[in-house]
Amino acid sequence: MRKLPLVSTPLLALALLSVALLTGCQVAPPSSSSPSSSSSPDGAADETTTPEPTDPANKPVCALASSAVVKSTLGLTVSEPSQSFDDTETLCTYTSTAGINPIVTFRTGQDAASFARARREAEATGDPTREVDGVGDEAYVTAEEFGNQVSNTLVVRRGAVILSVTAAVSVDAEKAFAAKVLSSIT
DSSP: OOOOOOOOHHHHHHHHHHHHHHHHOOOOOOOTTSOOOEEOTTSOEETTOOOOOOOTTTSOOGGGGOHHHHHHHHOOOOOOOEEEEOSSEEEEEOOOTTSOOOEEEEEOSOOHHHHHHHHHHHHHTTOOOEEOOSSSSEEEEEEEEETTEEEEEEEEEETTEEEEEEESSOHHHHHHHHHHHHHTTO
């Protein structure tokens, strides 16, 4: 019968520790409710970077409003969105070479009362609103003129999410955008 070589106890302990470290340890991602810090090239902490939210129904992400969705619905060629968020709001900003940069905002934990309050606040700032049918549970639009360019802001509530899109495009294009994006989360 053949004898197997014996392994010394310290060597065996080191091997088991290595396996445990490689397979059993996982780093938990930071909580999405608090900003994480990253270092900029000069070594200073950047407090504006936050972790990605993970549940699109509770915390929509800008990937739902990708540049491809913007192109197919709004007709604008833009970069992939830059995302920033806090506990209840996700802001998606885009850039384009044409200078038409849409802005998309998701607000979670909303209801009919918070939607009505947001509409009253828009009216109070001098931006008249008008009701829009055919998208979400309820919707309104405002328009602002910048020189010879009109920019519409469509605000749509569907369930507990309010989506707003601001762009220099037609209200019908914004409705198509909102319908496509909201169909992904509710």
